[in-house]
Every structure is written in C-alpha cells, then in structure tokens.
Amino acid sequence: MANTYQVTCHKPDNSDPDRRIQGLGGDGWYGPIDTLIAGIESNQYRLWTTDRARNSVWVVVAKRSNGRKYLKTENDGVEPNNLLALPHCP
Template structure:
C-alpha cells in the first residue's frame, strides 16, 4: 500500500453536493486522480491518501451521504471542509 499526500483538489463545479472531481499532489512531479478512482484505491486498500489540516496530518477516508460516496478527512465532521479548503490543482 502506498501513501500519497493530497495538496490540491479540482472542485466539481457548482453542484449542490459540493463533490470534489479530483484530488492531486506534488509527488513525482505532480499527479491528479479522479474522485471515483481515489475512492476505489482507498476501498481496495491499494493506496492511502492524507493531507495537512491545522498543522496536523490527517487521513482521507470514504464517506457516504445521500447515497453518494465522497472523500473527507478523519478530522472533518459531515462536510469535507479540510479538503474543500485546499487550493485548486493547476
């Protein structure tokens, strides 16, 4: 299992669920991964993802709301605020 730091996101437009379209990081010259692929990697145990929130390293987990899977950190409540606070990937 590989661990990857998430340093940016690509938001999914103006949808009311505020679902993230992709996550990304700087390792290996930069990478981006579609949300559904990231969810698959977490659920299958092939990769783990983490980010920094309030100067703490926190794991990214899969959650379900209104029947839709999404990503959030272990430090988040219902909303994925720590991920939504990350800058947009370029």
C-alpha cells in the same frame, strides 16, 4: 501494502449541488474522485493531508444518505472543510 500520497490540491465540481469534488492531487499526481474512492476502498493506496493546524489527517471514504460516496478527512467536523480549503489543482 498501500502506497501513500499527500494531497495538496483539489479540483472542485461547481455544477454539483452537494459540492462533491472532481478529484485530488499532489506533487506530480492527480486522480479523479471515483478512481481515488475505489483505490482507498481496495487498499491500493492511502491519502493524507494537513489541517489548518498542520496536523496530518487521513482522507477516508464516506457515504451520503443517498448512497453517493465522497472523500473527507477524518476530522472534517471543524470548518473549513480540510479538502475544500486546499488550493485548486492546476
């Protein structure tokens, strides 16, 4: 069974033209983006956060047209982007 972690911060990658984040973190943990993607895909863990309305939303793996994977929340269709709206990780 996958371990579940709440995401409360992100680390942006300002040099990346498609704004792919470097990693996500929470209370006492931080993970680089590729490690998190692999963990979600292997069902090692599940990540969730809250949207602006304070609803719980799952973090999922998505793929751009160029094949590059990234993380987003299930309901990222409404701006602002839920993950990018989180505070920066220390």
